[in-house]
Amino acid sequence: MFEQLLKASRDVDDASLPPDTPQLLLKAVPDELSLDDVRSLAAEPHDGSDTTTLLWAVYAVLKSNKLGMQHDDDGKYKVAIEEISLQIGQMMEPVCSGAAFDEDITDYPPLSRNGLLGLHILRLLIALIPCGSLVLPSRTLLSVIAFTNRNDPWASGCGAELARSLLSDYFQNASPPQAVKPAPFSNLRSIRDAGAERKPSETVPKTERARFITEDVLTDFLRPMFAKSRPATVTASGRPAAFPEPPPRYGQGQGFGDGEDMINAKPWKYTRQYAVTVFEWAVENTDTDLLQQNWPLYTPILLTLLDESQPTSLKLRSLSIFRSFWKRCPGGLLSRTGLADVFEQAVFPTVLSLPSLTPEAESRALLGAAYPALFDMANVEYSGSVNKESEDEHVGGEGTNDQTARDERGLRSKGFSETQRKLLDKIVREGIMTGYHHAKEHIQLVDFFCQMLRRLVDGMGILSVKYLKDIIPMISEILVDPFGTQHPPTLLSAIHLLQAVLQTCWPRVPHYCNEIIKITMLAWLNIEEDDSISTKEPTKTELKRQLTRTVEVLSAITTAVKLDMADRVRPLVAKDPQLRHLFTSCEAS
Template structure:
């Protein structure tokens, strides 16, 4: 065993960060020692340094690669002795713990932290340890057949380790660790589901591994059972915990928690309704803690997890959100995130948090109010909430980040075009959800669309104009009974945008061509609406509507005659 260790160490020193393979001493070690002796050797070793941990991981992996666990004459796997079985379980435990990402990745979730060369080195070492540990877990499947029932005692911790690397976007994941985790999880999820041990393992992870990390992060809005607290105690607005992150190990040491929760939530199928409802109360405090945190990366992750949490409710038809009265709690938690705007928040960070918060809020409302048993009261609550988002958040945020209500004689500007584009895209979504109720908000919506479409510098960022054209189409379709009153502003915006495209000689030809097609389509939708007036009252369309219908072609022709360049728009 000592010779195997020596060669493993030499290989690690010669090629740092690369998995050593093909150790001849492993053959001798495997023939002279049993699994119990292997574990004794690993357990007694000093693991205070990165190199020593890697040495033990490589030693154990190489040993098991050459270990023969079959009976003579190919009679199947050899049952392990009690000491060997315990050694295998201990190795699973140790490797699962070694695979977990280190606390050095906490800086990736801290907006104020500076990532030094030492931290980068520590992160690289953690990634390599994880790769080696996952490889060891994979090869430990070899002696698994010799265990009682062919099952380890610690399936939960093995799943926990694999779940950390189930998403290659996580900062600690590498191609090797992701691939190893994918192979591991494919096998283990199938085996544990088949053996009815999957959900007990998930329950153990949630109760014994994740919940303790949030024990000191209290939320007065919910009870200990994960329900709405109708008599919450007001906590100090600012306290020591705001400055001290030590009571929050999920932020400082166990930063992989969000990744594990995300993987677990992705495992629920509609037929797993009972298991999901049992675990629901375990998710709520952790997700709310992240959303309420003062760090935007954690807020963002919390909103993403909330959207994931609501998906099984929708798919299974569960009424647990209604039973726990948590709709308003989720709304109150997410809504402040919508205020993360420039200049206090950078445009990139704003796009991250808003890109998670708006879907989370809309998903909350849909889950609460758009179920198969939707009542009139639910419809009214849904419409009221959507209108609030549109007016208090989307339109006001658009005005905040884009000076779209310029002083007389000046031109609207869009210093944050990507964010303005994003807000217009969300306006389109909310407008489609509001349907005919969009009519009530035309006075606020049309100026937003007009100032964007008519901006002379809009072609510098075509996605902004594309989003404005799409939003205009949505408004026309959903507010069609009253859109005739605003045809002048809409026609002016579309015409101005078309002319600015004609004047632009330096933009992307493909993008501008796509924009022109979108403008043409928007105009055709407007024309269709104007030619088909809808009666608001029982006695038919208003006289003005009929007059507009009769003059549509004439009005369009007058615009073309005023500027021949518009002929392409009105074809």
Template structure:
């Protein structure tokens, strides 16, 4: 029997993985031939016998590629009764993860292909556990998944097993959320939610209990034992629509908070991605009525402290980018109407907090890290656009940041950051224009634009074909034109203001100023 051969080979040692792959590949034609004979009634098996064979074969194939490890069968695991430290636990996880990936990487694609062949024509429902492994492969390649086409195969298998939207939603609610994910994420209590996933009216101060580390295979089986969990959770959020989330949101909460606050930066990054997608689908009314905004804020804000040099800049950029996205998305869900009691809207209060506790302190701490500054400027631009004219409250904080970035001598060496800073300046001119004319902002903006133009032109002379610098110069002119329009609203002529700055062509700084503001005097700006 085919299943006997597979069972024997999948029990073989890891060093025979290439042989396992060869056998699975060789068995694919046999599966197709057997399936054809079975459908025609020529294999001598009854319908029940054929169905049993399909189920057993599917289980063997799924077991061969299921990324679940066993802490009882590895010499690197601690002895019973001994609890490893979190550092030891992470080391054990790394070893087991490596062994697991090596064990089934070679057979992933052929096993999925075999599962697809079994499901394609024979209408047999397989064990839901098999579908959980299949779902895990629908995530994009990465981690333990290597082949892009595996995601398409997995999606096809799921469509064969769950062909209707009703079946998929039932599988998502009953199997994925309640039977699979809830037990995995229920080992650690979150003080802001109850055991049922709802907001806790009286948050508890939880501590590590019973001598079990927070980061262990006993408290976080989804992290150390079952590597399908994060991918399956990501899929659950991806396929759930607004109505489904409105009905089942408590079942998502433990996983959302656990992943977004995990000590592993990679898992935290995935958790923030998933959380942002979840928030975008969460009905505004339910989010507000259930008081969950504060719960999500408390989970995300600590990530904004992952700054250089304690956190490498490359990791900090990824984490803060996602954390700000989650918080800004959450703020967008709040009421825009001012409260009768305070005259301030909930959305404005949320955006205020992101600026005061996020953008401004992060910039003050890490202003020398230009890649991170780019992220901060991007988020600052989004917040200014959302706040509109109310952003004038923070001009004394926003404009100095932008002008410091724009006028930095080495800014042209990081054109991506400089470009974003100029975009944010345009957003400030658009939304905060009533407060720009006059002292001090108009003169400070003019000075920063001229300095930036000079720095870019000097750099451009040495690299005349660089498209980045050409675009930066275009943006500088665009910002200058925007400033001209803003000053006109106050009856101020930019041409008159800058005339003393361009009167002496023999002065190098005035020559550069003349280049930037040449549009005011009906002359095209010089190219270099």
């Protein structure tokens, strides 16, 4: 019946994509078709090479005007559509059959094309019956979710947009949970079996989306897939292990053992990589109430992902998912359950991914994902902008009391716990300072460490004064370096860090007054003597303007504590007149 259509589908150009339908397909669609015919077409036996052909054929039938629309009272019409959608979900599932332990030879363009075809077919099927009455099989929904991230190699921008739109419309119009058919997976386990202790009235999610996430996604699909690779720090029920066993010396993931065993133990990393996308979607569509009731379903999967160090793309994605998860967690939940320490131990080692063991570009990406996650855990606000101008605040006279009051209010409002303060100490001393001293020859990493310290100083407020004995020498080393002008952005980051220190830790700044004068003076002279810097960004004018502004803030601080800064800079200006523009504010005061 469909021989001509299937033949025409095989001849479709690989560059053809829906929603455009090649005319040769529409002409090959038989007349007077029923849904039973479409169901038979979708169920035809095929191998991987015929999947695209079948999808094009089904899509052409649904796009044509030759499909007979006959509604019945016994539900056979709706059942037929649901069975067709199940077949489509199976065909569009992006299984990476070529992924192996040592390399991935999967041909991704056909997976992307099949996914886009399947999404358009499902959109047409949903439109055939009234809103809310169609129940898509869980397996089909999982296949749709697999295409929601456009950065996946089997996905695309238009496919991700269509998948998210389809899911949004479906769950918005979905029937109440009690009217939903069971998922086509093996025995559904209750949430209590997953280790969550709840009242009976809390075992049933309020919405179909919540039911789908907790039962079909987390319990039935993801939990068995991640079971064999769960880290020893957490139990199967999602709670911290009381006596975690040390990992085997030559265990999986260390380059030993049979590669086939590793693939079987971690299908989410090899053949079914889309499981990470499904978990990512589940976290993004979870609210605080749902996490409060079902957090043990999330933690083993998330810790398993964070425990995986390779490939770098997976590590970056795991840290991004963790940030989404942490922001949605009810306040204090992970601390009360003991999981905050477990997550800290899982995230912190990433900040030590430094050259030469880790390439500089890869290290920069990993650090850029790990530090924001640690900032979230330490309750330090992470701002995406690092080049904004510091506020013009003049510290002196009555303004000193105002600044003190602001600092006290800021300290109370931040409310750092003892655990968070210990984490902040660890971030600065074992993270940023260790990383700086280990990789200071990598100028872009130095720039990054300056940006992270600036964020910490701004976020911690007066608490950051304890780190001045480490920060000031670091700033001095960067700005005084005669070769520092070869990378102006790092100089600017160091100057901004110094400005943040002056404005936040001003009560202790007079103790470092001479050192700061020396830093700004030598940096100014280095910039003046380097003619090549004027052609780079930031320009010489911008760097000098920021240094002048730094001296203005320092002058205001010394005036407030009745220190005569003019006496200190006057001999310097007399010896080198080009410093006069740097210390203009000192002479004026």
